[in-house]
Amino acid sequence: MVANQWDPKTRTNTLLGLDPRNGSERWRHKGLFSPRSNIRDHTPPPDAPLIAKINGQGAKLVRIDPTLGRKDPVLALPEKHLLETYCLDDLVFAVCADHGLDPKDGDLPDKRRLYAIELAQFGHP
Incomplete structure (x- = not known):
């Protein structure tokens, strides 16, 4: 089971x-942000891959062993913002953009890019 702990002071x-x-x-x-490593409306099995965003460093992802907490090497995508991620079998889908949500109305950027990344690219056998 995974939980996030946010410290508003720091x-x-x-x-x-x-x-x-x-x-x-x-x-x-x-320094890791809430993982979104499952398909919407689908609960992943306990041994499912856990993909997390590195907080504040652009579109960088890391795979974590959910049982041991071991981190694999960081995978960097060319965009500046990672909007969301989902896993399906051995693929990770990442939606990225050059900028984040519009601060005025919270709308998503018009130009988004979808990446399909094989789990093997995270360096975990």
Whole structure:
């Protein structure tokens, strides 16, 4: 089970791996943003790949072993903003853009790019 811990004072995010049986902490990684590693309306199995965004560093993703918390090498995409990610089998879909949400009305950028990335590209066997 994965949880996010946001600290408004330092404006940092911490990703926590929790034991689903008792809620105890298994691992933690500072500077990672909430993973969106499942298809909408679909709960992933416990061993499903966990893909997280590196907070504040453009469109950079990292794969994490959900049980051990081990991080694979960082995968950088050419855009400046990562809008969302989803996993389907051995593919990670990342929606990116050159800028984020419009600060005035919260609309998504008109020019977005969809990347389909094989899990093997994250360096995990």
